[in-house]
Amino acid sequence: MSTFDFIKSAQRTISMEVAAVTAMAQRIDSSFSQACEIILACQGRTVVTGIGKSGHIAKKIAASLASTGTPAFFVHPAEASHGDLGMITSNDVVIALSNSGSSSEMVALLPTLTRVGAKIISLCGKADSPLAQAANVNLDIWIESEACPLDLAPTSSTTASLVMGDALTVALLEARGFSAEDFAFRHPGGTLGRKLLLRVSDVMHAGDQVPKIHRAASLGETLSMMTAKGFGMTAVMDDSDKLVGIFTDGDLRRCVDKGINIGSAIVGDVMTPNPRTVQSRMLAAQALNLMETNKITALIVEDENQKAVGVLHMHDLLRAGLV
Template sequence: MIISFTLALKNDIKMKLHDLKLRELGLEVVQVEMLAIAALKAQINDNFVAACKLMFRCAGRVVVTGMGKSGHIAGKIAATLASTGTPAFFVHPGEASHGDLGMITRQDVVLALSNSGETEEIIKILPIIKRLGVPLIALTGNPASTLAVFATMHINVKVEHEACPLGLAPTSSTTAALVMGDALAVALLEARGFTRDDFALSHPGGRLGKRLLLIVSDIMHVGHDIPSVPESALISDALMEMTEKKLGMTAIVNANNQISGIFTDGDLRRMLRKNLDIHSTIITEVMTSPCTVISSEILAAEAMQIMEQKKINALVVVNRLGQPIGALNMHDLIRAGIV
């Protein structure tokens, strides 16, 4: 028993030391890559500006290419460019010399990534790029490399050290290339006057697209499904309306069908403390007035923000005359994928 306990204690100490070492190594990687990114500030220079102008004036598309890990980064940069207003796509350099070079037109710009600047698959296609007269922007870590010298414009993304302790696995170098790609994409986004609406049109799917595109009129309840009672209604009438329409509230309207107030589940709980007779008390005595209302033209995401700020779960949608034309609650926003 004593021996077993001693072994367990030793193993526990080793594990703690191992945990500390793992944490230490993780912090070292972050530190090395932070320094690599910080060094990029010096490369946001005239070459960077010239590269942005080449892509901005491109009548075709930006063709991004890279091999191995640089290829993965190139694919991400192409996707970021495309989603922020700069038409772009990725071409694998290994496939390019087997037919995919036909995807590049004379109106395009090529953006090539290679840390060494000597990637064989990219070097092989340089003569074809030259023959097409296509501008070439190179991101390399070696300004004296074949690719850098050949390029129309070169951006230096050299790093002092890879985060890999062996100095072999692309780590800091790929991070630096990715950050420079983001810098190019965002600079172009601003130059093009790319807006939230533009971004939404290229991201119609998923929660992001819904938050940017979906408006209140797309999800609100309309017509007979709007809970509403007149000012003369009793509390019992309002409760029946709330039960039938299942939105946790009802609007109270005047003779001109304009909203006077709202009665919610919260109002009901507060009313119960007063021991009021629901069959004889008029709803106007317990409704919330004035109440928060919204327009049908605002984004559904804005309606959600209003609910969160006001700490309410439902909203009445009104027209310019203050008349209810719709209603929605937090569950509608959840079903729509906004929350």
């Protein structure tokens, strides 16, 4: 069996990368504010580019920006030199990642980017490099050494680039007042999107599907209504068709336990008054929380005039993927 200490190696790598990021955080200065202001003022798109491992980080930064209110996309620098530079206009901002700041593919883009008039923000570890010198703003991602024991494989440097990209993303979303609902609109296919976009009205049963009975109806009529609609409950209404109570399977069991005559009893006398309800515009996730907290399987949906306009069942939320 190997005697190599994998745990010690992992701890050393993590410690070195943490140290690199901590040191970088202490060097954040007005250049960072200037970079954010350039992106906020951008009338076009934010184009993120990088080669090799920096390219992979650049793709992630572009995706993070795009999903948080800053229109952005990734361009491969090699492809840019073969036509993709046509995607970049004078209205755009280019975020260029290169630890050395002198990779040939990145340096080859600088004359054209300058001629086009696009603003350049570099994430570079060497302030005297061609990339940093050509940029409108350079964000310092210098590291003392890579976590790789050979000091060759990009490790601490790519972590520093990723963290700087995240810092830009978060600062920009905060400055834009980007909300959870804004985030959901950009993630409609995910669980978060469903939780923040789906309303009770989107999943409730409405119209003829809603079980309603007048408060003067007999329990026999009430049970027939409950059986026909299949929700294990019915809304109880007054003469103005306003919701005054609810009658459920649980209420029926309590009637039996008390020896109440099912054939002659009036539902208004044995209903549960002032039931919990939800509004149709409420987020379905909020309704789910209410149902789980109070161990309720079905809720009446009412409008602002206390009219029963729908029924929300736990099964509806299951089908919607909220549970």
